[in-house]
Amino acid sequence: MGKLGFKGILKRKSGKVKDQKVVDVKKDRKKSEKKKGEVPIKDERVLVKKGYARKGDLIATVHPAVLGKEGKNILGEPIPPKEVYQPKLIAGKNVKVEDGTKYFLTTDGIVEVLKDSRGVFYIKGKIYRHGSYKITVSDDEMKAYLTVIPPIGGGRSLNADEIIEDCKKRGIVFGLKEKLIRETVAKAEENREAIRDVVIAEGEEPIDGEDGKLEFKIRLATGNRFKVLNNGKVDFKEQDLITAVEEDELIAVVKKPRSGQRDGHTVLGEKIEAKPGQQVTLEAGKNIRVEDKGDEIHFYAEISGQLIRERNSISIDPLYVIDSDVGAKTGNIGFKGAVLVKGNVNDGFKVQAMGNITIQGNVGKAIVQSKENVIVNNGFAGKHNGLIYAGKDVTIKFAENGTIKAGGNIFISRAALNCKLIAGDRVISVKEKGQIIGGMVKARRGLEAKIIGNELEHKMDIFIGLDYLTEEKLTEIKGKIAKYVQNLKKVELVIGKIKKINENSGMLSESLKKIYTDARKKKALLKIAIDNLKKKEEKCLQSLSQEEGAEIIVHESIYPGVKIYFGDKLYEIDSKKNNVKIVFDTNNQKVRVMPL
Incomplete structure (x- = not known):
């Protein structure tokens, strides 16, 4: 015999289902034709089961009948099998049938099962849902969310007060937005639409302290060994290896950390302590002056020189040492302190410094400039383009075919050949050979040498008595x-x-x-x-007034070919003279040559 089973249908809380008669008048076009003048048959349906089910629930199963087999009695006569009950269940609204035997509800709601007078069953679903809500808290407990689903088909309405009370029971006590909860519930029921993931409570982030900061107020060397020019070419002479600073220059500022300004809270009321700012440490080394300005610490250079950075400390070295030649490996040198070059300064390169420059080797067709003194232990071969300049004195062993300028004196121990020598004070060459040949000499207070010119009467011009640099x-x-x-x-x-x-x-x-x-x-x-x-x-x-007392002192010989200008007064050496002093007599307005 076939069976009809109803599953997943929950009885209503009101108790037993009362039988209800449902009258349905239909025309059965498939099984019978309505005869002329025939009165329609009233098909009464009775409600036999009613309850709740959820969307996707299996609510009924039909087990088809199994036909019996014909038997025989002892006389061999056939015995027909008994008739079996073949259940029939017709799916109505909101019911889906699978495999012809399984019936599923396609929506949350009420399931009704009816039976007619012929024993046929009918099953249908009515959309019916109580209002519901869901409260969730984010993993970091900084937000609480509310999802509300309004009732359908007369289901129980939502109660905002109950939701608020439930939030509090769950521990959501900080930043709870009660007004928003009420508005969300009202809106969901009014529009008959679910509203999801509304933020109904928000925690408060702590305001942490600010970390201390280190700010360098000077341009730091990049370490690049070349410079890209505007035309795209690369200049390997311009290297960025030195961070140079000047005396009293502000090098760096350390901003002190700040403590936390405000603690935070989660929606569950737990305190989140504000973190204090982290300290930045910068230690002052040699030649660094530190001044505390309250919220900041300032670091100043006590001298001009090279900034040295080692881990968390800074110092200033007044001397920049180049252990090799100044050339392609080092690039041009620019420094705000003193410079020591242990090798040579090669052709085409520059050494520029605020302090003294000492070169233990030679200087080629290069540029050497200092606001203080320049010392070249060997020689200077300028090749008609090299320049040595010092704000004070230049001291050199020998020079040829180059230009030397000094705000003070120019000291040449051995010789100068075909050079342009300009001194704000004197040009002196009295050590070793002490000879100056050819070229031009301009010195405000004069020239002192062992030998000026030579026996070949090399042409040479000497100007004294004025500030020629000016x-x-x-x-x-x-x-x-x-x-x-x-x-x-x-x-x-x-x-x-x-x-x-x-x-x-x-x-x-x-x-x-x-x-x-x-x-x-x-x-x-x-x-x-x-x-x-x-x-x-x-x-x-x-400042260009005539310098009184300007003189030329010759300890050995001065030769013909030498012209001497005292301002606009010219005196030419017409014959070799030994051990003489040459001066301009302002009283008689003439040049006098006197023995030493």
Whole structure:
């Protein structure tokens, strides 16, 4: 016999299901045709089962009947099998049938089973759902979320007060948004739509302290051994290996850490302590001055030199030592302290320093510049392009075909050949051979040497009695003034032309207006620059007075071919003279040659 089983249907809490009669009038077109004048048959259906089920639940199973087999009695007569009950279950709304025997509900709701007078069963689902909610807390316990699903088909409504109370029971006590909970419940029921993952409570992040910070206020060397030029070429002479600083320069600032400003809380009310800022340590080494400014610590250079960084400390070395030649390996040297080169300075390279420069080898067609003193233990072969400049004194063994300038004295122990020597004080060559041959000498207070010129009567010009470095500077200033004046005239010409266009047409295009504005600005800047240069020119002129007492001292010999200028007074050596002093007698306005 077939069976009909109902599963997964929960009885209603109200108790026993009362029988209900349901009348359904239908036309059965497949089994019978309605005869003319026949009255429709009333098919009464009775509710036999009712309860709740969830979407996807198996709510009924049909077990088909198994037909019996024909038997026989002792006389051999056939005995037909008994008729079996073949159950019939018809799926209605919201019910899905699989394999013809299994019935599943396609929505949450109420399942109703009815039976008609013919013994046929009908099963259907009605959408019916109580309102529900879900509360979740994030893993870090900093947020609580609420999902609300409104009731359907007359199910039980949600209660915002119950949800709020449930939150508190779960320990959600910090940052709970009760008003938002009420609004969310009301909105879900009004719109009959679920609202998911609404943030109903938020914790408070702590405000941690700020870590201390180290800020260098100077440009630090990159360590690059080359410089990429604007045209894309690489210049290996310009290397960035030294971090140079000046006396009293602010090198670095350490900002002190700050303590935590506010503790935080999770939605469960647990305190999150604010973290204090971490300390940054910078130790002051040699030649570093430290000043505490309250929230900051300032580090200053006590001397000019090279900044040395070792782990968490800084110091300043006043001497930069190059153990090799200055060349392709080192690149050009620029330093704000003193420099010691243990090798040579090769052709085409530069050594520039604020402090003393000492070169233990030779200097080629290079540039060596110091605001203090320059000492070259060997020689200088300038090849007509090399330059040695010192703000104070230059001391060198020998020099040829180069230019040496010094704000103070130039000391040459052995010889100088075809050089341009310009000294703010004196040129002195009295040690070893002590000979100066050819070229040009300019010295404010004079020249002292063992030998000046040679027997071949090598041509040589000597200028004494004026500040020739200032004279050079004055020449440079005059050149700049002339250039700026020329540019000013060009700018004024442009301004004049645009004014004339405006007078004739009564209007200017936007491009001409811009040109006019830019020209006026340039004119103002040029005038300022010219005024400043003229002030410098006047200052230089005031220091160009004739130096009284300028002299040339010859400890051995001076030869013909040498011309001596005392200001604008010329004296030519016409014959070899030994052990003499040559001076300008201002009283008689003539040159005097006196024995030593």
